[in-house]
Amino acid sequence: xxxxxxxxxxxxxxxxxxxxxxxxxxxxxxxxxxxxxxxxxxxxxxxxxxxxxxxxxxxxxxxxxxxxxxxxxxxxxxxxxxxxxxxxxxxxxxxxxxxxxxxxxxxxxxxxxxxxxxxxxxxxxxxxxxxxxxxxxxxxxxxxxxxxxxxxxxxxxxxxxxxxxxxxxxxxxxxxxxxxxxxxxxxxxxxxxxxxxxxxxxxxxxxxxxxxxxxxxxxxxxxxxxxxxxxxxxxxxxxxxxxxxxxxxxxx
Amino acid sequence: xxxxxxxxxxxxxxxxxxxxxxxxxxxxxxxxxxxxxxxxxxxxxxxxxxxxxxxxxxxxxxxxxxxxxxxxxxxxxxxxxxxxxxxxxxxxxxxxxxxxxxxxxxxxxxxxxxxxxxxxxxxxxxxxxxxxxxxxxxxxxxxxxxxxxxxxxxxxxxxxxxxxxxxxxxxxxxxxxxxxxxxxxxxxxxxxxxxxxxxxxxxxxxxxxxxxxxxxxxxxxxxxxxxxxxxxxxxxxxxxxxxxxxxxxxxxxxxxxxxxxxxxxxxxxxxxxxxxxxxxxxxxxxxxxxxxxxxxxxxxxxxxxxxxxxxxxxxxxxxxxxxxxxxxxxxxxxxxxxxxxxxxx
Numbered sequence: 001x002x003x004x005x006x007x008x009x010x011x012x013x014x015x016x017x018x019x020x021x022x023x024x025x026x027x028x029x030x031x032x033x034x035x036x037x038x039x040x041x042x043x044x045x046x047x048x049x050x051x052x053x054x055x056x057x058x059x060x061x062x063x064x065x066x067x068x069x070x071x072x073x074x075x076x077x078x079x080x081x082x083x084x085x086x087x088x089x090x091x092x093x094x095x096x097x098x099x100x101x102x103x104x105x106x107x108x109x110x111x112x113x114x115x116x117x118x119x120x121x122x123x124x125x126x127x128x129x130x131x132x133x134x135x136x137x138x139x140x141x142x143x144x145x146x147x148x149x150x151x152x153x154x155x156x157x158x159x160x161x162x163x164x165x166x167x168x169x170x171x172x173x174x175x176x177x178x179x180x181x182x183x184x185x186x187x188x189x190x191x192x193x194x195x196x197x198x199x200x201x202x203x204x205x206x207x208x209x210x211x212x213x214x215x216x217x218x219x220x221x222x223x224x225x226x227x228x229x230x231x232x233x234x235x236x237x238x239x240x241x242x243x244x245x246x247x248x249x250x251x252x
Numbered sequence: 253x254x255x256x257x258x259x260x261x262x263x264x265x266x267x268x269x270x271x272x273x274x275x276x277x278x279x280x281x282x283x284x285x286x287x288x289x290x291x292x293x294x295x296x297x298x299x300x301x302x303x304x305x306x307x308x309x310x311x312x313x314x315x316x317x318x319x320x321x322x323x324x325x326x327x328x329x330x331x332x333x334x335x336x337x338x339x340x341x342x343x344x345x346x347x348x349x350x351x352x353x354x355x356x357x358x359x360x361x362x363x364x365x366x367x368x369x370x371x372x373x374x375x376x377x378x379x380x381x382x383x384x385x386x387x388x389x390x391x392x393x394x395x396x397x398x399x400x401x402x403x404x405x406x407x408x409x410x411x412x413x414x415x416x417x418x419x420x421x422x423x424x425x426x427x428x429x430x431x432x433x434x435x436x437x438x439x440x441x442x443x444x445x446x447x448x449x450x451x452x453x454x455x456x457x458x459x460x461x462x463x464x465x466x467x468x469x470x471x472x473x474x475x476x477x478x479x480x481x482x483x484x485x486x487x488x489x490x491x492x493x494x495x496x497x498x499x500x501x502x503x504x505x506x507x508x509x510x511x512x513x514x515x516x517x518x519x520x521x522x523x524x525x526x527x528x529x530x531x532x533x534x535x536x537x538x539x540x541x542x543x544x545x546x547x548x549x550x551x552x553x554x555x556x557x558x559x560x561x562x563x564x565x566x567x568x569x570x571x572x573x574x575x576x577x578x579x580x581x582x583x584x585x586x587x588x589x590x591x592x593x594x595x596x597x
Contacts, residue, residue: 036488051492106588108595122585147549148541156548160556161563163485168571172578180582189593 004202016198019068022061027174029058034167062141069134088118095121117214126181133173140166275317280304293336302386310388321348339374349379359440395426402433413514429467454506455481455490477553510534
């Protein structure tokens with residue numbers, strides 16, 4: 001049995017599962033409202049017990065989504081401040097050069113391949129896209145939830161503008177997940193049919209070697225390694241239980 | 253027997269004019285007397301006089317004779333009928349019209365009027381209450397006659413209608429372009445707001461004129477009112493609420509909730525509930541705490557153009573670029589990745 005590394009803590013796995021559930025419900029109850037003319041939308045809304053109940057679910061999930069987002073920010077800040085996690089998700093200059101090198105490789109222009117750290121530029125792009133998108137849908141969602149209150153302080157036109165932004169941002173998020181995320185987590189030949197890491201928390205050594213060589217080196221040789229990002233501790237949480245059989249591989 | 257059969261045939265076939273006038277004259281031997289009247293059990297006095305002139309001027313004047321409707325009068329003198337009130341007489345003859353006008357009679361069975369009648373409300377209108385009895389005239393000539401007919405019972409609502417933009421145009425100019433009572437409520441299968449899907453159908457009802465481009469152009473009105481409503485939050489909700497399960501949900505604004513019902517005003521009339529000065533109050537009917545800024549949340553049936561709603565237009569435009577740009581880029585990278593994997597194999 002090949003060695004595995006712990007990539008995600010139980011809390012992170014739970015966060016993903018909760019976010020996935022809430023996001024799915026938001027999409028199922030939200031998109032039929034945007035595409036209200038489609039017969040599929042009418043069918044879905046009927047199935048949910050009508051547009052009013054769908055809206056009720058959407059609002060409840062929206063508030064849950066907001067809660068999850070705030071919790072996430074809180075956890076990340078607290079982890080970083082307490083030195084339990086690094087800034088591995090922060091975009092660096094290397095991400096831009098990585099993107100260029102990778103695209104040149106994809107296009108067949110060059111054979112040079114880049115070596116990624118804990119998160120590659122695509123994962124960072126998706127993460128920050130989700131963060132920015134969340135800010136937009138949360139703010140506009142709150143405007144739409146309390147239009148009368150909002151119009152007490154802001155011009156009324158903010159409300160229809162928020163509606164346009166909310167539904168379009170929701171659509172963009174759905175498309176990104178449906179196309180980009182599902183490709184990377186399922187149809188990508190490297191992981192097909194299912195990248196289980198976010199659910200089990202574990203990633204194989206082969207994949208670490210292939211997809212996150214810099215992080216692997218850091219784990220094996222410590223932060224002073226030639227390819228490590230100086231000063232940035234890796235994200236493996238010291239408090240997390242070691243994977244059976246490879247506890248020694250983790251930097252404690 | 254044979255004679256009786258031939259006689260029956262003659263009666264069934266349309267009587268020639270002379271026979272018909274003979275029949276009428278036979279009845280008028282007695283009923284041509286202006287003083288002929290009878291006092292009923294409840295004290296009502298019922299005149300039994302029939303003016304030949306009035307009947308001749310009616311739509312039936314050159315078609316029917318007395319016994320076509322009074323089918324039970326088969327001998328002279330006919331036997332005394334025991335009616336206790338004038339209303340009872342009308343009710344007794346109510347079903348006579350359907351012998352010829354079955355389609356319209358059948359429609360009345362679906363009307364609010366028939367529902368009232370079935371409930372035992374004998375004041376509910378019967379055919380003759382709207383059309384008249386011996387003096388039946390085309391009910392819509394002139395067109396103003398329709399609302400006057402309804403006004404004989406619905407005086408209050410009729411007076412309100414007469415002051416509305418539709419009512420004024422109808423009364424002042426006799427315009428055939430504005431709705432009168434029956435255009436919305438129908439004539440025989442008369443329905444009102446208590447009818448099952450009446451409120452649901454409001455936008456369609458208004459759209460039957462307000463989405464009619466040639467008609468609206470005549471008055472410089474926009475036909476976008478219907479489309480913009482249907483794609484706005486209120487309209488989308490109203491549209492999706494069609495399923496019965498949502499019926500107990502709170503009201504969602506339909507045309508009449510903002511513009512009024514019988515009292516619809518021109519949108520620039522100082523009394524109009526949708527003129528800017530009155531709009532907050534109108535919004536407050538549903539959005540109790542609405543403030544001065546709130547009405548601007550409603551784009552007033554306008555498309556969000558740069559002039560009308562620059563913020564909405566800007567956000568719309570931004571996403572028109574952002575979504576294809578993002579998705580294009582991501583899909584391109586996926587395709588490149590797949591291609592590279594295939595090539596490297």
